[in-house]
Amino acid sequence: xxxxxxxxxxxxxxxxxxxxxxxxxxxxxxxxxxxxxxxxxxxxxxxxxxxxxxxxxxxxxxxxxxxxxxxxxxxxxxxxxxxxxxxxxxxxxxxxxxxxxxxxxxxxxxxxxxxxxxxxxxxxxxxxxxxxxxxxxxxxxxxxxxxxxxxxxxxxxxxxxxxxxxxxxxxxxxxxxxxxxxxxxxxxxxxxxxxxxxxxxxxxxxxxxxxxxxxxxxxxxxxxxxxxxxxxxxxxxxxxxxxxxxxxxxxx
Amino acid sequence: xxxxxxxxxxxxxxxxxxxxxxxxxxxxxxxxxxxxxxxxxxxxxxxxxxxxxxxxxxxxxxxxxxxxxxxxxxxxxxxxxxxxxxxxxxxxxxxxxxxxxxxxxxxxxxxxxxxxxxxxxxxxxxxxxxxxxxxxxxxxxxxxxxxxxxxxxxxxxxxxxxxxxxxxxxxxxxxxxxxxxxxxxxxxxxxxxxxxxxxxxxxxxxxxxxxxxxxxxxxxxxxxxxxxxxxxxxxxxxxxxxxxxxxxxxxx
Numbered sequence: 001x002x003x004x005x006x007x008x009x010x011x012x013x014x015x016x017x018x019x020x021x022x023x024x025x026x027x028x029x030x031x032x033x034x035x036x037x038x039x040x041x042x043x044x045x046x047x048x049x050x051x052x053x054x055x056x057x058x059x060x061x062x063x064x065x066x067x068x069x070x071x072x073x074x075x076x077x078x079x080x081x082x083x084x085x086x087x088x089x090x091x092x093x094x095x096x097x098x099x100x101x102x103x104x105x106x107x108x109x110x111x112x113x114x115x116x117x118x119x120x121x122x123x124x125x126x127x128x129x130x131x132x133x134x135x136x137x138x139x140x141x142x143x144x145x146x147x148x149x150x151x152x153x154x155x156x157x158x159x160x161x162x163x164x165x166x167x168x169x170x171x172x173x174x175x176x177x178x179x180x181x182x183x184x185x186x187x188x189x190x191x192x193x194x195x196x197x198x199x200x201x202x203x204x205x206x207x208x209x210x211x212x213x214x215x216x217x218x219x220x221x222x223x224x225x226x227x228x229x230x231x232x233x234x235x236x237x238x239x240x241x242x243x244x245x246x247x248x249x250x251x252x
Numbered sequence: 253x254x255x256x257x258x259x260x261x262x263x264x265x266x267x268x269x270x271x272x273x274x275x276x277x278x279x280x281x282x283x284x285x286x287x288x289x290x291x292x293x294x295x296x297x298x299x300x301x302x303x304x305x306x307x308x309x310x311x312x313x314x315x316x317x318x319x320x321x322x323x324x325x326x327x328x329x330x331x332x333x334x335x336x337x338x339x340x341x342x343x344x345x346x347x348x349x350x351x352x353x354x355x356x357x358x359x360x361x362x363x364x365x366x367x368x369x370x371x372x373x374x375x376x377x378x379x380x381x382x383x384x385x386x387x388x389x390x391x392x393x394x395x396x397x398x399x400x401x402x403x404x405x406x407x408x409x410x411x412x413x414x415x416x417x418x419x420x421x422x423x424x425x426x427x428x429x430x431x432x433x434x435x436x437x438x439x440x441x442x443x444x445x446x447x448x449x450x451x452x453x454x455x456x457x458x459x460x461x462x463x464x465x466x467x468x469x470x471x472x473x474x475x476x477x478x479x480x481x482x483x484x485x486x487x488x489x490x491x492x493x494x495x496x497x498x499x500x501x502x503x504x
Contacts, residue, residue: 105450108440109361109458115432116368180367188360198357206361 005030005037006072008050009250012135016250017041019135019219025083025205025212026069029090031247032203033097039252042068044140054079063147083212084114087205101205103198113197113206116184120177123170124213130157131220175232181210182233195239211244257282257289258324260302261502264387268502269293271387271471277335277457277464278321281342283499284455285349291504294320296392306331315399335464336366339457353457355450365449365458368436372429375422376465382409383472427484433462434485447491463496 007030009023018024018039030037042050048064051057054072056079058065071086072079073093080089087101102110129148136144145157152160162170185197194200197207214237218226230238259282261275270276270291282289294302300316302308306324308331310317323338324331325345332341339353354362381400388396397409404412414422437449446452449459466489470478482490 103357105355105454105456106358106361108436108449109358109365111439112368112436112458113361113364115436116364116371119368119371184360184364184367187363197360202357204357206364 003074005035005074007037007039008047008068008070008072009039009041010047010068011041011043011137011140013137014135014219018250019132019216020068021212021216022067022083023069024215025208026071026086027250028208028211028244028247029083029087029101029205030071031249032099032101032208033090033094035090035094035097037071037251039250043137044143051079051081056081063143083208084110084205087208099202099204101203101208103204106198106204110205114209117181117206117209120180121213123174123177124217125151126170127161127174127225128216128220130160131222132216133157135220171228174229178229178232178237182236185236195236195243207240207244211240214241215244215248255326257287257326259289259291260299260320260322260324261291261293262299262320263293263295263389263392265389266387266471270502271384271468272320273464273468274319274335275321276467277460278323278338279502280460280463280496280499281335281339281353281457282323283501284351284353284460285342285346287342287346287349289323289503291502295389296395303331303333308333315395335460336362336457339460351454351456353455353460355456358450358456362457366461369433369458369461372432373465375426375429376469377403378422379413379426379477380468380472382412383474384468385409387472423480426481430481430484430489434488437488447488447495459492459496463492466493467496467500 007023007026009018009027010020011017012019018027027039047062047068048066051066051070054070056066056070056072059067059081061067067081069083069086070079070081071089073089076093078089080086084102088107090097091100091102129151133141133144133148149155149157161167188194188197188199196203197210198204214229217229218241221229230241259275259278261270261279262272263269264271270279279291299314299320300318303310303318303322306322308318308322308324311319311333313319319333321335321338322331322333323341325341328345330341332338336354340359342349343352343354381403385393385396385400401407401409413419440446440449440451448455449462450456466481469481470493473481482493
């Protein structure tokens with residue numbers, strides 16, 4: 001086991017622990033390619049010291065500057081931070097593990113895609129961050145609350161989720177945002193009939209990005225909210241989520 | 253000449269007439285591929301009746317719903333609206349005219365790119381639309397003023413361009429927006445050394461999008477403002493604009 005790649009993920013009180021959309025993207029990169037690895041779960045306060053120990057670079061994405069996922073590859077003694085960097089590393093280092101997630105020429109396009117995709121995620125964060133607070137382990141709750149409440153101007157996470165008419169409005173905004181992603185999918189090859197971003201049969205990192213966040217919604221939001229999302233845009237999001245279930249497997 | 257493809261463009265008082273970033277993208281698609289064509293210039297009030305006459309679909313992008321560029325191909329009796337649709341049409345209909353501008357698999361990624369790119373353009377519109385008013389022909393000025401002032405809440409175009417500290421702030425915002433595009437370019441193949449979005453040597457539609465707007469800035473903004481832009485991010489925008497000068501040719 002000591003020679004396996006290690007995926008560092010964030011611990012929680014869920015049976016399978018994993019919940020983070022960002023670490024999900026790295027796991028999908030590994031599982032879609034079929035690359036053997038094992039998972040090590042960390043609490044938030046363990047992330048910075050672990051990254052420093054294995055030589056993983058800060059991403060600037062958290063209060064400490066260090067964030068997960070991080071992949072450690074003992075074969076090359078390399079630690080990679082950030083899910084798209086992990087996907088690029090796997091494409092280059094394990095070229096016989098197909099599919100290529102970021103096909104030649106599309107790296108810059110994938111980075112632009114990630115920014116365009118992130119621009120519609122605010123409603124998801126508004127619903128999913130408070131729901132995530134209730135599943136992180138007690139030792140991480142104060143950190144999670146402090147850092148996530150800062151994103152909402154210090155408002156208590158319990159008071160962030162809109163209700164009544166404000167919920168109806170934000171839910172519509174959420175659906176409209178996913179409508180933009182759907183519009184891109186409908187421009188894919190095969191006249192938009194294909195389920196994946198770059199074509200009918202082959203998963204690319206763009207799909208992994210989308211499903212990473214769908215998985216988060218599916219894991220932390222209630223059944224009714226998730227089923228609503230799953231049915232938007234002709235059921236595209238439910239089908240995509242389902243197509244990725246076989247890559248959910250957490251290997252410990 | 254009657255068997256040539258026809259690119260419909262917007263007339264102006266400039267010697268070469270063309271100024272629109274959108275019609276520039278269609279011209280670049282034709283000229284990068286080396287596809288023979290001729291240009292017909294229209295005033296704004298002629299766009300809708302011409303589109304209806306040749307069977308070009310509305311794009312929803314103007315007061316009338318019809319906009320340029322439109323490409324008419326007498327060989328297939330087809331009229332195509334919208335610059336990316338024109339690029340896709342040329343890729344499919346003239347496959348031996350290389351390069352392929354939207355390589356297989358990247359269509360949805362290009363649409364997402366266009367949305368991500370458009371998200372940083374507000375400062376450019378703020379400076380370039382008032383400057384464009386002074387070059388459209390007298391017969392089109394009232395239409396141009398009415399429709400463009402509506403984008404700024406009815407404010408007179410003469411009062412839209414910020415001055416003093418407000419100019420300094422917006423110009424910084426403009427540079428920061430182009431910084432995002434630069435960050436994507438720096439992720440391209442060849443470790444970011446290549447000048448083009450999908451790699452070192454091959455122009456794709458993403459480059460055409462970027463240079464379409466650079467050409468507009470270069471055409472309508474004053475020399476000082478353009479030279480400032482051209483020097484941002486290690487001179488990337490000046491080099492890109494220069495690399496495309498050989499594709500500027502307006503064929504009438």
